[in-house]
Amino acid sequence: xxxxxxxxxxxxxxxxxxxxxxxxxxxxxxxxxxxxxxxxxxxxxxxxxxxxxxxxxxxxxxxxxxxxxxxxxxxxxxxxxxxxxxxxxxxxxxxxxxxxxxxxxxxxxxxxxxxxxxxxxxxxxxxxxxxxxxxxxxxxxxxxxxxxxxxxxxxxxxxxxxxxxxxxxxxxxxxxxxxxxxxxxxxxxxxxxxxxxxxxxxxxxxxxxxxxxxxxxxxxxxxxxxxxxxxxxxxxxxxxxxxxxxxxx
Amino acid sequence: xxxxxxxxxxxxxxxxxxxxxxxxxxxxxxxxxxxxxxxxxxxxxxxxxxxxxxxxxxxxxxxxxxxxxxxxxxxxxxxxxxxxxxxxxxxxxxxxxxxxxxxxxxxxxxxxxxxxxxxxxxxxxxxxxxxxxxxxxxxxxxxxxxxxxxxxxxxxxxxxxxxxxxxxxxxxxxxxxxx
Numbered sequence: 001x002x003x004x005x006x007x008x009x010x011x012x013x014x015x016x017x018x019x020x021x022x023x024x025x026x027x028x029x030x031x032x033x034x035x036x037x038x039x040x041x042x043x044x045x046x047x048x049x050x051x052x053x054x055x056x057x058x059x060x061x062x063x064x065x066x067x068x069x070x071x072x073x074x075x076x077x078x079x080x081x082x083x084x085x086x087x088x089x090x091x092x093x094x095x096x097x098x099x100x101x102x103x104x105x106x107x108x109x110x111x112x113x114x115x116x117x118x119x120x121x122x123x124x125x126x127x128x129x130x131x132x133x134x135x136x137x138x139x140x141x142x143x144x145x146x147x148x149x150x151x152x153x154x155x156x157x158x159x160x161x162x163x164x165x166x167x168x169x170x171x172x173x174x175x176x177x178x179x180x181x182x183x184x185x186x187x188x189x190x191x192x193x194x195x196x197x198x199x200x201x202x203x204x205x206x207x208x209x210x211x212x213x214x215x216x217x218x219x220x221x222x223x224x225x226x227x228x229x230x231x232x233x234x235x236x237x238x239x240x241x242x243x244x245x246x247x248x249x
Numbered sequence: 250x251x252x253x254x255x256x257x258x259x260x261x262x263x264x265x266x267x268x269x270x271x272x273x274x275x276x277x278x279x280x281x282x283x284x285x286x287x288x289x290x291x292x293x294x295x296x297x298x299x300x301x302x303x304x305x306x307x308x309x310x311x312x313x314x315x316x317x318x319x320x321x322x323x324x325x326x327x328x329x330x331x332x333x334x335x336x337x338x339x340x341x342x343x344x345x346x347x348x349x350x351x352x353x354x355x356x357x358x359x360x361x362x363x364x365x366x367x368x369x370x371x372x373x374x375x376x377x378x379x380x381x382x383x384x385x386x387x388x389x390x391x392x393x394x395x396x397x398x399x400x401x402x403x404x405x406x407x408x409x410x411x412x413x414x415x416x417x418x419x420x421x422x423x424x425x426x427x428x
Contacts, residue, residue, distance in 0.1 A: 090367075091367050091370045094367065094370040094371070094374070097374060112255060138252060138256070141256075142255065142256070142259060145259050145260070145263055146259060148263060149259065149262050149263050149266055152263070152266035152267055152269075152270055153262075153266050155270065156266060156269055156270055157377075158339075158342065158370055158373055158374070162270070167270070171267055174263050174267055178259075178260040178263055178264070181256045181259065181260060182253075182256050182257070182260060185252050185253045185255075185256040186253065188252065
C-alpha cells in the first residue's frame with residue numbers, strides 16, 4: 001500500500017473527526033470560554049474540506065495549502081495564549097511572574113528559531129521556495145512547542161490546576177506540533193525525498209490530536225471534594241498567637 | 250542537523266513534561282496524593298533558624314572552622330523547613346482551587362480564594378529563591394542573605410485562609426491547624 005493510498009484513506013477520517021469536534025464545540029457553546037480554540041477548529045475544518053476538494057488540482061492546492069497553514073499556525077499560537085490565560089486566571093501575582101518569565105522564554109525561542117532559519121540555505125530556485133516555507137514553519141513550530149513546554153514545566157513547578165478541557169487543548173496541540181516539528185525539520189534538511197511519509201505522519205498526528213480534543217471536551221471536570229480533618233478552635237488560636245508573637249517581637 | 254537535534258530535544262522535553270503532568274506513573278500519583286496533605290509546620294523554629302543576629306553572635310564567638318560546620322548544619326536544617334513550607338504551599342494550591350471553583354457564584358469568596366491561591370503561589374516561588382540562596386550560603390558559609398519575607402507572607406496566608414474558611418460553607422479547618 002503506497003503512502004498516497006494511506007493518505008486518501010485517512011483524509012475522510014480526519015474530516016469526520018474535525019466535523020465531530022466542531023459539533024461538540026458548537027453544541028457546548030465553547031466559543032464563549034475558548035474563542036480562539038473554537039475559531040481554530042472551525043477554520044481548520046473548512047480548510048480541510050476545501051483542500052480535500054482541491055486534491056486533484058496541484059497548483060490551486062499548493063496556493064491554498066500554504067496560506068491556510070500560515071493561518072493555522074497563527075491560530076495555534078492564539079490557542080496557546082488562551083491556555084496561558086485560563087491557567088493563570090486564579091493567580092494574578094503568579095501571572096505577572098509567568099509573563100515576565102514568558103518574555104524571557106520568547107526571546108530565547110526567537111533566537112533559536114532565527115538561528116535555525118539562517119542556518120538552512122538552498123541554491124536551487126525551486127528548492128528555495130519549498131525549503132524556505134519548511135524552514136519558516138520549522139521556526140514557528142519551535143516557538144509553539146517551546147511555549148507549551150514552558151506552560152507544562154511552570155505549572156508542574158507550582159502545582160497549578162488544569163481544567164480538563166484546557167489540558168486537553170494543550171496536550172492535543174502539543175502532540176500534533178511535536179510531530180509537525182520533527183517532520184518539517186527532516187523535510188527542511190532532506191528537501192522533498194520524504195514527502196509521502198511526512199504527509200502521512202502529519203495527518204496521523206493531527207487525527208490523534210483531534211481524538212484528544214474531542215475526548216477532553218466531552219469529559220467533565222471532577223466534582224470538587226473537600227478532604228481534611230477538623231482541628232479544635234484551641235489549636236487554631238495557639239497557632240495564631242505564635243505567629244503574632246513573632247511578628248510583634 | 251542542529252535544527253533536527255533542537256527539535257528532538259524540544260519534543261523530548263514536551264513528552265516528559267506532559268507525562269509528568271498527566272501523572273502516568275504510580276509513583277507520581279502516589280506522590281501527588283501524599284503532597285495534597287498539609288503537614289505541620291513549626292513557624293517559630295523556622296523563624297529562629299532565620300535569625301541573623303543569632304548567627305552573627307556565633308560568628309564572633311566561635312573559631313571559623315567550628316562556625317562553618319555549625320552554619321552548614323543550620324542551612325541543611327533550614328532547607329528542610331523550606332522544602333516543607335513549599336510542599337504545604339503546593340497542598341494549599343491544590344486544595345484551595347476547590348474553594349476557587351466553588352466560589353464562582355460568590356464574588357467575596359472568589360476574591361478571598363484568589364488571594365489565598367495567589368499568596369500560596371508567591372510563597373512557593375519565594376521558597377525556590379530561598380533554597381537557591383541557602384545553597385549558596387552552604388557553599389560560602391561566610392555569606393548571609395535576607396530570607397525573612399517568607400514568614401510574614403506565610404502569616405498573611407494563614408490569616409486569609411482562616412477568613413476564607415469562616416466565609417465558606419462546610420468549613421474544614423484542617424489546613425489552618427496544620428499551619
